[in-house]
Amino acid sequence: MSDNKTTSEEEYESPRENASESSLEDDKLVKKAIGGNEDAYTKLVDKYQRALFFHILKMVKDREQVEDLVQEAFVKAFDNLNTYNTNYAFSTWLYRIATNHTIDYLRKKKLKTLSIDDPVKTKDGEMEIQLPDESAKTDRDIIKKQRKKIVQKAIKDLPEKYRKVIELRHMEEKSYKEIADILDSPLGTVKAHIFRARELLYKELKDKKDRF
Structure with missing residues (x-):
């Protein structure tokens, strides 16, 4: 009997050394999703939705807003799947997108609520906000x-x-x-x-x- 093995679609080889079984499964799902497989999208959402929710909840305390941010993070990730670098775990890439999206949300929210009457503290002291x-x-x-x-x-x-x-x-x-x-x-x-x-x-x- 020959020891040679034919690499099937299920025997996906990751460019990452010592990639976990879970990570290998993610890579296969991403590949299918890029090919237009909607079931692959659903599986990725089901796998990471809860974890992302609690990750973002640490930064945003409004649970309903967190649900929105999670959905928006998935939308961004799925729309940019072709930029995903398989040298890194999909979960790491997804968390980075979710974190950056949440930070952008918090930054915009802070800008909207910043009072023009409050001085801004800097290392050189306080400065008044100049109106345009x-x-x-x-x-x-x-x-x-x-x-x-x-x-x-x-x-x-x-x-x-x-x-x-x-x-x-x-x-x-x-x-x-x-x-x-x-x-x-x-x-x-x-x-x-x-x-x-x-x-x-x-x-x-x-x-x-x-x-x-």
Whole structure:
């Protein structure tokens, strides 16, 4: 009997030495996902969703907001799977995306809530926040209106079942439970539709990011 073995699809060889069985499985799922296998996407979400939730919860205490951030992190990761470097574990790459996305969220939230009357502390002492001139403010207002129109059109063009959940979630600021009650749908279905809607919006809007 020959000792030679034929490498099958299941005998995936990782470029990482001593890669764990779990990590090897991730690599196979990523490869399938890049090829368009939706079941592979679902398995990756099921595997890491809970862990990412508690990872982000350490930084953001609003549990419902954490659910949004987890979904958004998956959307970003799946849309950039072709950039994943298999020299690193998929879990490491995914956690880095989730962490950076959460940090961006916290940074934006802090900027929105920063009072112009509060001095900013620096190593050289305190400094007052300087307000921009009115012309700059006007330009920002115009850009903001243009951005709003682009987003609204993208939402309007979504399939109806996705458009409804996005409008309820982000325009009317309903909770997942409230949306499920309004649409008389299972909570899991609502979350899945919001996830898919965000994925479609991300793909639609990423080519227009220079206008944001």
